[in-house]
Amino acid sequence: VQLQASGGGLVQTGGSLRLSCAASGRPVSTLTMAWFRQAPGKEREFVAVRRRSGGNTFYAGSVKGRFTILRDNTENTTYLQMNSLKPEDTAVYYCAATSITPIQSMAYSTSIYDYWGQGTQVTVSS
Numbered sequence: 673v674q675l676q677a678s679g680g681g682l683v684q685t686g687g688s689l690r691l692s693c694a695a696s697g698r699p700v701s702t703l704t705m706a707w708f709r710q711a712p713g714k715e716r717e718f719v720a721v722r723r724r725s726g727g728n729t730f731y732a733g734s735v736k737g738r739f740t741i742l743r744d745n746t747e748n749t750t751y752l753q754m755n756s757l758k759p760e761d762t763a764v765y766y767c768a769a770t771s772i773t774p775i776q777s778m779a780y781s782t783s784i785y786d787y788w789g790q791g792t793q794v795t796v797s798s
Contacts, residue, residue, distance in 0.1 A: 673695060673696070673697040673698045673703070673769055673786075673787045674695070674696045674697055674787070675693055675694070675695055675767050675768070675769060675787055675788060675789035675790075676693070676694045676695075676696075676789060676790070677691060677692065677693050677765065677766065677767045677789035677790060677791060677792045678691070678692050678694075678792055679691040679692045679792060680764075680765060680792030680793045680794045680795075681793075681794070681795070682795045682796075682797065683757055683794075683795070683796055683797070684796070684797050685757065685758060685759060685796055685797065685798050686756060686757065687757050687796070688753070688754060688755045688756075688757065689754045689757065689794060690751055690752070690753050690754070691707070691751065691752040691754065691765055691767075691792060691794070692749055692750075692751055693705065693707075693749060693750045693751070693752075693767030693789055694747070694748065694749045695748050695749065695750070695769065696748070698771075699745065699748060700743055700744075700745060700748050700749065700750055700769075701724070701743070701745050702724055702771065703724050703769040703770065703771060703787075704721060704722070704723045704724045704769065704770050704771075704772065704773060704774060704779070705721070705722050705724075705741070705743065705750040705767065705768070705769050706718070706719075706720065706721035706722075706741075706767070706768045706769070706770075706779065706785060707719040707720045707721075707741060707750075707752045707765060707766070707767055707768070708765070708766045708767075708768060708782060709761075709763035709764065709765045709766070709794075710763055710764050710766070710791075711762060711763040711764075714763075716766070716782055717732065718732050718779070718780040718781075718782075719731070719732050719735055719739065719752070719765070720732065720735065720739055720740075720741040720752060721741065721774075721779040721780075722741045722742075722743055722750065723773050723774070723779070724771070724772075724773050725773040727743070729741055730776050730779055730780075732780075734760075735754075735761075738754065738755050738756045738757075739752060739753065739754050739755070740752070740753040740755075741753075750767060752765065752767075754794070757794075757796045758796060759796050759797070759798045760796075761794060761796050762794060762795050762796050763793075763794060764791040764792065764793050764794075765791065765792050765793075765794055766788055766789055766790075766791045767788070767789040768782070768785035768787065768788050768789070769785060769786065769787040769788075770784050770785045770786050770787070771786065772784065
């Protein structure tokens with residue numbers, strides 16, 4: 673499985689961006705797909721996940737209500753729609769995938785994901 677992330681950029685506070693993660697080698701419907709982010713000097717942190725079975729979604733508290741993880745089976749792509757962006761959302765965003773269906777607490781951990789995209793920079797100006 674290969675993942676290609678795109679869609680990052682520079683946006684003002686309150687603006688929106690949609691990140692894309694195109695998968696090849698396997699249908700996204702058979703994968704649990706997630707987004708993580710990493711700000712300078714900080715560890716990579718969980719943002720959102722959509723589980724392969726049932727499509728349940730979970731979000732980090734800091735983005736809940738503002739971000740939505742979406743899946744398009746036709747395009748074999750997972751999206752992260754980000755609204756009401758804040759300067760603290762500035763980071764490199766990574767998409768990740770695993771073939772398992774993790775319980776919620778496991779989904780927050782980078783260690784369960786076998787496949788990673790290359791990252792896309794999101795910068796939110798104040």
